[in-house]
Amino acid sequence: MTSPVTNSVLGMLSIDRTASKDIYLQIVDQIANAIQRGMLREGSKLPGSRSMSGQLCVHRQTIVAAFRELEAQGWIHISPNRGVFVLSNRSTTVAGTDTITGELAEMGYSARAGFSFKKSNILDNPWSHVNSEFALDDGIPDIRLTQINQLSTFYSANLKRKSNRKKLDRYTNEGSEYFKEQLSNYLHQSRGLRISEQNILVTRSTEMSLYIISKVMLSPQDVVVVGSLSYFATNMIFQESGARMKTVLVDEHGLNTDSIRELCRQEKVRMVYVTSHHHYPTTVALSAQRRVELLALAQEYGFAIVEDDYDYEFRYDQQPILPMASADSHGMVIYVGSFGKTLAPGFRTGFTVAPKDLIIEMRKYLSIIDRQGDIAMELALGEMIAEGEIDRYARKSLKIYEQRRTHLANLLKSKLSEHLQFEPPRGGLAIWTLWKPGINLSQLASRCEKNGLHIPRNMLYQHKNMSGMRIGFGRMDTNEMTMCVDKIQSVLAQL
Incomplete structure (x- = not known):
């Protein structure tokens, strides 16, 4: 059986019936050229003479003659009762074909662009490839603890449900209203957020949420405050937007609000990023007193607080402290997180909670980087919330x-x-x-x-x-x- 790649390459063969060169030699030249370029790889099986003659609208004996010439030149091998196979992508040239260097034949697709483009040192990947034991x-989280079969059952059931087919057959950046309804109820019960579906933007991850926030909120040279030690991916996103990063001390009570006040007196602060539940990387929680102080500073100086929901679900000795967003009555907090972190990575989704007018603007950016969304996953997650599966699995893990x-x-x-x-x-x-x-x-x-x-x-x-x-x-x-x-x-x- 020929491969789709082989069929697609041979589909590009063209015959010039007005040319002086015999048709079978035109076929020979083009197939040899494709082998030289690495488009037809060693061991690939070519279509049979009957199939190719029908495809090219030529007599079968023309194809047979072309195969014989290609075999004589060493490009193919004809095996009786098995088929015709490519021998090698030699670096030598055939009369009538373009000259292809041995370097190109070995390299295949070019490793370097033939034009200039911007390169970013800011976004260099801090993760490295792992070969160690x-x-x-x-x-x-440990994916081995995830109930994959149960999760996939919810997903599969929503794909098969006839009532969901219309929802899957369209592009939308609105997301699943059912999921947003369930998520808003879940965040109200677990985090004290008095919100509706209109306050939620569903994304693929926390990083996507932060990227969209940076596009809407930040201009070059805007000041963004983070902890002296902070999440590297977040720093990369804000720096890529052109913001000026200012760091303040993080102690046993979390982000130092006195340092933030002093910074606000010196220059205009646009945004403060904080992981209030478990600061990354030091794991300390932002104290209740500093939460109140940070909210007051935001109202006084007019900066936005981006509160990251990081690791909210994982609390061992007491109930988690409610986020600042639950006490925000002046629209100063943008709350971001990743829903379902106790689940397998493919079953998680990001979210942003913010005032309605900001969500409307953020949705414009979401529509150009994630136009189709993932309605099927959102429906499955919404059902898992409604059935209590999320809570049961979280308590167990x-x-x-x-x-x-x-x-x-x-x-x-x-x-x-x-x-x-x-x-x-x-x-x-x-x-x-x-x-x-x-x-x-x-x-x-x-x-x-x-x-x-x-x-x-x-x-x-x-x-x-x-x-x-x-x-x-x-x-x-x-x-x-x-x-x-x-x-x-x-x-x-x-x-």
Whole structure:
């Protein structure tokens, strides 16, 4: 059976019946040229003579003659009762064909653009390829805990439902009204947000929400305030918009509001970004007093607060503190998050909660980067909320993550206490560790890589005043955590 690629290439063959060159030689030249360019790969099966004669509207014997000539030149092999196969994409040329260099034949599609374009150092990917047996992360849920079969049942059922077909057969940036209704109820019950469907924009991820916010809210040279240590992806998004990034201290009570007030006195602040529940990367929560102060500062100086819902679902020792957005009565807070983080990545979706007029403007940008949305997924997620599946699964997985947090804390205390210090987090899926001076974390990561443990560079925070590392426990079971810590311990003994 010929491949779709082979058929598409041969479909481009053309016959010039007014040319002086014989038709079979025109076919020979074009097929040989396609082989030289790598468009027909070694081992590819060509259509039979009957099929090609019908396709090109020529006599079958013309195709047979072309095949014989191609075989004589060494381009193809004719196997009786099996078919005609490409031999190789040689770098030599055939009379009458374009000259194709051996370099192009080997390279195939060009590795470099033939024109200039903008390159961004800001958006360089901080994640690196993992070839190691084990890998640390900065706090990712474990897909092995996800009830894939049950999740896929909801998704499949919504695809098959006749009443949903019209919803799937159209482009829309409005999203599923059913899902937005269920999500607004869910956010009201779990986070105290008194909102309606008109206050919600559904996106693919938190990062997409932040990107759209930056497009609507920021102009070049606008001042955006973040923590002195902050989420790298968010920083990249804001910097890409041309904003000037200003950092303020993060202590055991979260973002320092006194520093923000002082900055506001010096220049116009456009936006403050905060992960109020579990600050990234240090995991501390923004205290109640500072939440009140930050809201008051936003009203006084007119800046927007972008409150990230990061890790809100993962709280172990008490109920989560309600977000600032729940107490915002002046429209100063834009609340962003990722719904369903306890589910598999393919079942999650992002959301933005904001005043209606801002949502309307953000939807314009969403329509040009995600025109079709994902209605089927939204319908499935809405049904999971309505049936209580989201809450049931979250409660079940939370117990497992709490056990893993305790296990990693015990490992770090018993095996690495002479090298680092930490406080077990009250929530989230990672532990923030502060390492003793003199330990080069980049060197540690490099040595661990050779020992079968990958430590991504975006987890390392080291300068002259601090050495910190964020170590996730969500994706590893107790045995995997033990082996990873043992590898770190072994490397430290050799430094």
